[in-house]
Amino acid sequence: MRAITAIRMLSIPASFAILLLALSRVGFKIDSLIEASLLAMTPLALAAMGEAINEKGGLVNIGLEGIFLISAAVGVYAAEVFNNGWAGLAAGLAIGAFIGLIFGVLSVYGKADQIIVGIGINIFAIGFVPYFILAEWGVPGIHIPPKEVLVQPIRTPVISISHVTILAIALAFALNYMIKRTPLGLRIRAAGEAPEALDAAGVSIARVRILGAVVSGALTGLGGAFMPLAWFGGIVKEISAGRGFIALAVLVAAGLDPLKALGFAFLFGFAEGLAYVVAFTPGIKEAVPYHLVLMIPYIITLIVVAIFIGRASFPKSIGKPYRRE
Amino acid sequence: MGLASRILETVAQPLLALAIGLAVSALLMAIYGYDPVLAYKALFTGAYGSTYDLMETLAFAVPIMLTGITFAIGVRAGLFNIGAEGQLYMGAIGAVIAGAFLSLPWPLHVLVATLAGMLFGLLWSVGPALLKVFRGVHEVISTIMFNWIAFYLATYLVLYQLAEPGRAEKTYSVLETARYGVLVEGTSLTSVLFVAIAFNIAVNVFLTQTKMGFELRMYGLNPDAARFAGISEKKVIIVSFLIGGLAAGLAGATQVLGRPPTWALYGTLGNVVRLGFEGIGVALIGRNHPIGIIIASLFVGGLRHGGRYMEIEAGIYSELVDAVTGLIIIALAVPEVFEAIKRYRLKRRVAGG
Numbered sequence: 001m002r003a004i005t006a007i008r009m010l011s012i013p014a015s016f017a018i019l020l021l022a023l024s025r026v027g028f029k030i031d032s033l034i035e036a037s038l039l040a041m042t043p044l045a046l047a048a049m050g051e052a053i054n055e056k057g058g059l060v061n062i063g064l065e066g067i068f069l070i071s072a073a074v075g076v077y078a079a080e081v082f083n084n085g086w087a088g089l090a091a092g093l094a095i096g097a098f099i100g101l102i103f104g105v106l107s108v109y110g111k112a113d114q115i116i117v118g119i120g121i122n123i124f125a126i127g128f129v130p131y132f133i134l135a136e137w138g139v140p141g142i143h144i145p146p147k148e149v150l151v152q153p154i155r156t157p158v159i160s161i162s163h164v165t166i167l168a169i170a171l172a173f174a175l176n177y178m179i180k181r182t183p184l185g186l187r188i189r190a191a192g193e194a195p196e197a198l199d200a201a202g203v204s205i206a207r208v209r210i211l212g213a214v215v216s217g218a219l220t221g222l223g224g225a226f227m228p229l230a231w232f233g234g235i236v237k238e239i240s241a242g243r244g245f246i247a248l249a250v251l252v253a254a255g256l257d258p259l260k261a262l263g264f265a266f267l268f269g270f271a272e273g274l275a276y277v278v279a280f281t282p283g284i285k286e287a288v289p290y291h292l293v294l295m296i297p298y299i300i301t302l303i304v305v306a307i308f309i310g311r312a313s314f315p316k317s318i319g320k321p322y323r324r325e
Numbered sequence: 326m327g328l329a330s331r332i333l334e335t336v337a338q339p340l341l342a343l344a345i346g347l348a349v350s351a352l353l354m355a356i357y358g359y360d361p362v363l364a365y366k367a368l369f370t371g372a373y374g375s376t377y378d379l380m381e382t383l384a385f386a387v388p389i390m391l392t393g394i395t396f397a398i399g400v401r402a403g404l405f406n407i408g409a410e411g412q413l414y415m416g417a418i419g420a421v422i423a424g425a426f427l428s429l430p431w432p433l434h435v436l437v438a439t440l441a442g443m444l445f446g447l448l449w450s451v452g453p454a455l456l457k458v459f460r461g462v463h464e465v466i467s468t469i470m471f472n473w474i475a476f477y478l479a480t481y482l483v484l485y486q487l488a489e490p491g492r493a494e495k496t497y498s499v500l501e502t503a504r505y506g507v508l509v510e511g512t513s514l515t516s517v518l519f520v521a522i523a524f525n526i527a528v529n530v531f532l533t534q535t536k537m538g539f540e541l542r543m544y545g546l547n548p549d550a551a552r553f554a555g556i557s558e559k560k561v562i563i564v565s566f567l568i569g570g571l572a573a574g575l576a577g578a579t580q581v582l583g584r585p586p587t588w589a590l591y592g593t594l595g596n597v598v599r600l601g602f603e604g605i606g607v608a609l610i611g612r613n614h615p616i617g618i619i620i621a622s623l624f625v626g627g628l629r630h631g632g633r634y635m636e637i638e639a640g641i642y643s644e645l646v647d648a649v650t651g652l653i654i655i656a657l658a659v660p661e662v663f664e665a666i667k668r669y670r671l672k673r674r675v676a677g678g
Contacts (some may be wrong), residue, residue, distance in 0.1 A: 062465055081363065110659035115405050120655035123602055127647025134642045135357040245469040254468065291481035298470040306460045
């Protein structure tokens with residue numbers, strides 16, 4: 001069993017290496033492909049690992065897409081107000097945490113149907129973000145902030161990498177340790193797996209679950225603000241383009257494990273990076289219609305989830321409001 | 326509980342949610358210095374103030390009462406099918422292909438083009454249904470992925486395969502023989518309204534009068550009991566998805582075959598985008614009941630049509646209407662809001678003797 005697991009773990013980087021080699025033969029720039037993949041990985045990884053904590057605690061927030069959208073818009077706004085991209089990222093994190101808090105309170109105290117609240121958050125965002133862009137900047141659907149308020153990446157001799165990407169990688173390890181090895185992690189897992197036991201031990205399930213919802217919202221919010229401020233350099237009204245749901249797919253494929261979520265987020269990021277490189281590499285971009293290339297990340301998401309889903313493990317009382325018997 | 330109080334309860338919760346949604350949105354307007362009273366006055370007189378506006382509101386209600394069915398029949402079977410958006414794009418594509426490139430006599434052509442739209446919507450719902458049944462992939466993830474794939478596929482088809490020569494921004498218009506007749510001259514309401522209403526009634530008959538409909542509802546209420554009673558889980562899921570696909574495909578077809586003045590699909594998909602997601606709000610306000618959905622579609626359709634007046638008269642971008650819908654959905658999801666009011670009223674009644 002161990003051997004099989006080891007082979008499976010090794011087969012992924014090995015197949016990546018072979019793919020990269022093959023791609024370099026046909027004229028791809030490997031460094032730009034890696035950069036594009038890491039950029040695309042970052043918001044997915046942040047949202048997926050935050051939501052992993054949330055779902056371990058027993059709540060399911062499918063409103064990640066809406067949080068991405070709102071925090072992207074608010075992030076750009078704050079970056080311009082404070083004339084500082086970092087303030088924008090912080091604002092994205094804060095507004096995400098706030099939406100997570102509302103979601104948590106409605107789910108825990110309001111005993112809301114969590115899926116419906118999530119859908120509501122997404123549809124609210126579809127309406128609110130264009131409204132916000134127009135009300136704030138007076139242009140419909142798109143805004144490019146001045147270059148000075150963008151967060152610049154760290155330039156290494158090999159590739160450029162964002163601080164936020166490094167933070168996301170570090171967080172994956174930190175959250176993995178937290179959830180598996182600390183008393184707080186035990187409480188979160190108990191809130192999802194055996195809430196009666198946690199309640200009997202005198203721990204407030206409400207607080208643990210709301211904490212999960214806030215962490216999930218905050219990290220998703222950071223990921224949302226990352227998109228315009230450290231990746232695309234501007235905001236359009238559909239900036240997240242389904243990534244909130246791809247993050248949910250990452251989570252399902254990773255079975256709520258933060259480290260695996262990082263790995264799958266890179267895989268999905270790579271799919272998106274590949275799409276960009278295909279769309280812009282001379283000689284290839286002419287042969288493949290642009291719109292069909294843009295489908296690649298979504299198709300790969302479906303395939304990967306369908307393959308890996310069997311091993312997903314979700315807590316017993318996930319999605320159900322806790323009621324004392 | 327008496328019939329009167331049951332009706333009151335059924336209606337009261339959506340009404341309360343509407344009030345919450347409108348109030349929070351008023352706050353969002355006030356923050357930016359817009360006048361909410363002026364805005365809502367423009368919105369509602371714009372939506373229902375004249376015969377012309379009523380007809381337009383009805384025209385807006387047609388596609389969303391159908392995409393409402395897509396979501397509702399999912400919920401009745403215990404699923405969260407949010408794939409109406411993509412199925413609607415494909416339905417519109419199917420209607421364009423059959424409506425613009427086939428040549429048939431008038432009533433037959435309308436029928437064939439409508440069925441082509443429904444078939445395309447149905448085919449686009451097969452993928453998520455099979456992924457759910459055979460791999461357990463959650464429908465929220467799969468349907469959204471299919472929505473985005475449909476968006477790029479439909480955009481590609483409109484721009485490169487179906488575009489009208491010299492007018493790259495839209496597809497060929499469907500032939501006159503494939504068009505539904507305009508009901509009131511000068512409005513965009515066509516007889517396709519009756520098709521949509523008939524479809525909703527048919528779904529209601531299916532749910533209440535057939536064995537399969539009963540099995541679907543039973544599975545939605547209690548999957549374990551349904552399995553124990555020998556109901557096939559796979560069959561229920563697939564049937565729910567396919568009916569949803571037919572409804573969304575028909576919704577797409579209505580925008581091509583039954584909506585002047587274009588009789589075509591825009592390159593940006595501008596005349597169909599968001600109609601799938603709005604169906605979710607319609608379904609929830611209509612309590613996932615086909616007849617409730619028709620009523621709810623008149624409200625949400627009114628928001629959509631009246632929103633234009635809000636934009637003209639109060640200067641508020643009409644996409645805020647979607648934010649209102651989102652807030653209403655959130656309010657509807659929280660039973661405790663309504664429970665708390667009921668408990669309070671009960672307490673007062675007890676205290677008052």
